[in-house]
Amino acid sequence: MxxxxxxxxxxxxxTFLGVTLISxxxxxxxxxxxxxxxxxxxxxTEERYQELSRQFGFDQPLLVQFWDYFTGVLQGDLGQSYxxxxxVFDEFFTLFPATLELSLCAIVLAMLLGxxxxxxxxxxxxxxxxxxxxxxxxxxxxMPIFWWALLLIIVFSGNLGWTPVSGRIDxxxxxxxxxxxxxxxxxxxxxxxxxxxxxxxxxxxxxxLATIPLAVIARQTRSAMLEVLSEDYIRTARAKGxxxxxxxxxxALRNAMIPVITVIGLSVGTLLAGAILTETIFSWPGIGKWxxxxxxxxxxxxVQGGLLMIALMVMIxxxxxxxxxxxxxxxxxxx
Amino acid sequence: xxxxxxxxxxxxxxxxxxxxxxAQTLVYCSEGxxxxxxPALYTSGTTFxxxxxxxxxxxxxxxxxxxxxxPGLAESWDVSEDGLEYTFHLRSGVKFHSSDSFxxxxxxxxxxxxxxxxxxxxxxxxxxxxxxxxxxxxQGMSMPDLISSIEKVDDMTxxxxxxxxxxxxxxxxxxxxxxxxxAEYADQLEADGAMEMLNQAPIxxxxxxxxxxxxxAVIRYAKNADYWKEGLPKVDNLVFAIxxxxxxxxxxLSAGECHVMPYPNPADVTAMQDDDNINVLEQEGLxxxxxxxxxxxxxxxxxxxxxxxxxxxxxxxxxxxxxxGSGQIAKNPIPPTMWSYNDAVEDDxxxxxxxxAMLEEEGVTDLDMKIWAMPVQRPYNPNAxxxxxxxxxxFSKVGVNVEIVSYExxxxxxxxxxLDRDGAILMGWTGDNGxxxxxxxxxxxxxGVENSNRAQWCYQPFEDLIQEAKVTTDxxxxxxxxxxxxxxxxxxxxxxxxxxxxxxxxxxxEVEGFKxxxxxxxxxxxxxxxx
Numbered sequence: 001m002x003x004x005x006x007x008x009x010x011x012x013x014x015t016f017l018g019v020t021l022i023s024x025x026x027x028x029x030x031x032x033x034x035x036x037x038x039x040x041x042x043x044x045t046e047e048r049y050q051e052l053s054r055q056f057g058f059d060q061p062l063l064v065q066f067w068d069y070f071t072g073v074l075q076g077d078l079g080q081s082y083x084x085x086x087x088v089f090d091e092f093f094t095l096f097p098a099t100l101e102l103s104l105c106a107i108v109l110a111m112l113l114g115x116x117x118x119x120x121x122x123x124x125x126x127x128x129x130x131x132x133x134x135x136x137x138x139x140x141x142x143m144p145i146f147w148w149a150l151l152l153i154i155v156f157s158g159n160l161g162w163t164p165v166s167g168r169i170d171x172x173x174x175x176x177x178x179x180x181x182x183x184x185x186x187x188x189x190x191x192x193x194x195x196x197x198x199x200x201x202x203x204x205x206x207x208x209l210a211t212i213p214l215a216v217i218a219r220q221t222r223s224a225m226l227e228v229l230s231e232d233y234i235r236t237a238r239a240k241g242x243x244x245x246x247x248x249x250x251x252a253l254r255n256a257m258i259p260v261i262t263v264i265g266l267s268v269g270t271l272l273a274g275a276i277l278t279e280t281i282f283s284w285p286g287i288g289k290w291x292x293x294x295x296x297x298x299x300x301x302x303v304q305g306g307l308l309m310i311a312l313m314v315m316i317x318x319x320x321x322x323x324x325x326x327x328x329x330x331x332x333x334x335x
Numbered sequence: 336x337x338x339x340x341x342x343x344x345x346x347x348x349x350x351x352x353x354x355x356x357x358a359q360t361l362v363y364c365s366e367g368x369x370x371x372x373x374p375a376l377y378t379s380g381t382t383f384x385x386x387x388x389x390x391x392x393x394x395x396x397x398x399x400x401x402x403x404x405x406p407g408l409a410e411s412w413d414v415s416e417d418g419l420e421y422t423f424h425l426r427s428g429v430k431f432h433s434s435d436s437f438x439x440x441x442x443x444x445x446x447x448x449x450x451x452x453x454x455x456x457x458x459x460x461x462x463x464x465x466x467x468x469x470x471x472x473x474q475g476m477s478m479p480d481l482i483s484s485i486e487k488v489d490d491m492t493x494x495x496x497x498x499x500x501x502x503x504x505x506x507x508x509x510x511x512x513x514x515x516x517x518a519e520y521a522d523q524l525e526a527d528g529a530m531e532m533l534n535q536a537p538i539x540x541x542x543x544x545x546x547x548x549x550x551x552a553v554i555r556y557a558k559n560a561d562y563w564k565e566g567l568p569k570v571d572n573l574v575f576a577i578x579x580x581x582x583x584x585x586x587x588l589s590a591g592e593c594h595v596m597p598y599p600n601p602a603d604v605t606a607m608q609d610d611d612n613i614n615v616l617e618q619e620g621l622x623x624x625x626x627x628x629x630x631x632x633x634x635x636x637x638x639x640x641x642x643x644x645x646x647x648x649x650x651x652x653x654x655x656x657x658x659x660g661s662g663q664i665a666k667n668p669i670p671p672t673m674w675s676y677n678d679a680v681e682d683d684x685x686x687x688x689x690x691x692a693m694l695e696e697e698g699v700t701d702l703d704m705k706i707w708a709m710p711v712q713r714p715y716n717p718n719a720x721x722x723x724x725x726x727x728x729x730f731s732k733v734g735v736n737v738e739i740v741s742y743e744x745x746x747x748x749x750x751x752x753x754l755d756r757d758g759a760i761l762m763g764w765t766g767d768n769g770x771x772x773x774x775x776x777x778x779x780x781x782x783g784v785e786n787s788n789r790a791q792w793c794y795q796p797f798e799d800l801i802q803e804a805k806v807t808t809d810x811x812x813x814x815x816x817x818x819x820x821x822x823x824x825x826x827x828x829x830x831x832x833x834x835x836x837x838x839x840x841x842x843x844x845e846v847e848g849f850k851x852x853x854x855x856x857x858x859x860x861x862x863x864x865x866x
Binding site: 038040082094153154161171 | 360362370371378466467468469471474531534535549551552574576578579580582586587589590592743744749752762764777786787
């Protein structure tokens with residue numbers, strides 16, 4: 001097991017190198033010069049342009065710029081945002097907990113609803129429940145997120161007044177960040193009602209963000225279950241007279257989990273990159289909007305540093321998924 | 336957290352839980368995060384609202400709701416005969432804010448003024464490069480060339496010596512980049528090796544003190560109890576709830592989660608006006624959207640051709656479709672709210688027949704023309720692509736085939752500066768200081784060619800007028816010169832002037848004393864909440 005883990009860990013090195021290079025190259029391949037964008041309609045003189053180029057280090061050959069960046073990264077220095085002048089590393093960790101908290105809530109909700117829905121649909125294949133569930137999943141999957149989020153806000157916050165419109169917690173509560181996770185920090189603050197307010201603020205964005213993974217998980221679980229349920233050993237189990245719940249729950253589900261975990265892992269990877277639309281609509285201070293703003297402003301250090309950090313998080317998730325495979329299926333770790 | 340912060344928060348909690356009784360908290364649903372809190376480093380209105388307008392003051396200020404320059408931290412100022420020396424007499428007894436890490440030991444004085452400008456001007460100032468040295472506005476307003484020296488006459492008097500007479504100088508001193516910071520605070524930060532905090536934990540003399548900022552979430556301010564303007568600010572706490580999406584801001588305003596919101600979707604304005612829980616304030620914006628021909632290439636080097644093309648554009652249709660009514664037709668290059676606006680100028684009437692005849696007279700038939708459409712949304716042009724399509728349609732009626740081109744914003748800005756740029760470009764401008772020079776010289780002066788003068792138009796009779804106005808201190812005389820300049824502009828038609836936008840500001844009915852500011856700032860000093 002340890003060997004397997006170390007083996008997987010070794011593949012980190014080339015991936016990390018590749019991501020560093022790609023994230024550096026990506027933003028520079030895009031047209032648009034950060035200095036010109038910064039000057040806007042006003043424009044700037046040639047001398048001033050040269051001066052700023054020198055300050056940002058753009059007058060150096062690309063290789064030198066990359067080397068400076070790369071050696072910085074190895075020392076844990078991702079550079080400073082051109083705009084806010086703050087270290088990229090600090091900005092990332094200020095915003096990332098918000099993204100992580102929302103992503104985890106969304107993926108948990110998607111699993112809690114998606115797994116049972118998929119199993120039930122497979123067991124009652126072709127019946128009304130199966131059809132209704134799968135059509136709903138298709139609708140969920142195809143829903144324009146922007147529209148869906150606004151619809152929920154207008155109905156639940158606007159008309160019914162059950163949930164707050166946006167933000168992470170009521171403005172009434174104010175405490176310093178400890179972990180960056182609002183659910184935990186609100187409990188730690190000891191202010192009465194803070195935790196409940198944080199939960200209420202999480203409801204709509206969680207539903208919106210969970211919608212697509214929920215649909216994908218439900219459909220994936222259903223098809224994986226269907227495949228397993230037609231296997232010989234399931235027929236044998238049935239012949240032995242095992243109860244349907246034992247067959248479906250234990251024998252079938254465990255074997256159907258491999259493709260499902262893959263899908264969950266991929267969903268988590270996508271969610272960690274920041275849900276741009278969901279974050280923008282719910283004024284959720286995560287990394288999705290931060291990255292998009294930086295791309296528009298051509299804030300090179302933020303784009304390349306942010307991409308690198310996100311890639312790192314996704315790699316960690318993938319590693320976890322690999323480890324989970326081997327827990328579920330011993331054949332994988334002994335291969 | 337210090338006692339002070341706790342008190343501020345306590346006040347905030349009391350305010351919200353007790354409704355409007357006792358401490359008042361005003362919540363503003365702002366459109367984005369500030370880039371930082373040092374206004375001299377940035378150029379965006381979002382940053383200015385959060386920094387210069389809330390936390391800082393300037394030597395002179397714009398009266399809220401107008402572009403009139405009134406005394407700020409300077410009680411008065413004199414200009415020398417030759418227009419080269421500006422002497423500011425400072426206000427005494429003005430206190431800087433205190434914070435967890437800084438307690439001022441003295442009142443505001445000349446050293447603070449000198450520090451605030453010298454850090455932008457002098458490369459050997461320790462703070463010049465501390466934040467990257469991008470003093471965009473100071474540079475953009477040509478301050479490095481203009482200011483020859485800044486002298487401390489005595490503790491309460493500062494003299495700016497200029498290299499040439501420049502009438503808009505006083506208005507420039509009211510701009511956000513000219514905000515006055517504390518030299519004492521800067522010295523302390525330098526000694527502590529924490530110079531970047533000048534941009535992150537601001538100390539000013541303004542109506543509100545900075546309490547806390549959580550990126551992309553919220554900015555909190557408390558009332559500056561020692562504010563030098565008697566009785567102001569009126570609310571005890573000010574909160575910016577950062578809400579990037581306009582539809583969501585509308586929902587928050589409806590739900591009472593905030594009191595004021597900027598930049599509504601044009602499509603929502605009618606519904607807001609019908610809503611009893613929302614008052615929609617409005618004012619004409621200090622901006623202009625235009626189509627600039629490249630006056631250096633044929634056939635656009637011929638004023639008659641430009642004039643004919645202008646007559647082919649149905650501007651009313653653009654106002655209705657692109658601005659959805661929230662704009663007005665522009666006939667001059669400066670907006671009607673600006674002093675010296677020449678209302679006697681007649682706009683080119685929409686007349687495709689006459690336009691076509693005029694073009695034929697000039698020998699222009701089957702013209703292929705490019706129109707550049709900006710990829711970004713601006714108040715002066717909410718949808719450039721749509722605007723270009725309407726023009727394409729209009730021009731096709733006079734026998735001109737239009738090809739619409741667009742680039743990524745940075746490319747667009749950079750390529751459109753080229754002297755040999757093909758065709759006409761959609762562009763616009765929002766005023767900085769309420770001075771006509773800020774429009775006419777920047778956008779149409781000879782110095783702006785291959786830069787901010789997108790028409791590449793350098794026309795001596797016009798240039799002479801605006802140069803004379805620049806060095807004349809007498810406002811009546813300047814008004815006359817700018818009025819003439821607008822007549823010359825209209826005759827020569829380097830642009831098709833399209834529109835000035837109307838700014839809408841939805842507020843809750845309990846909000847009192849909020850004024851829409853023509854320069855685009857959102858100012859809460861005089862705002863209160865009704866019981």
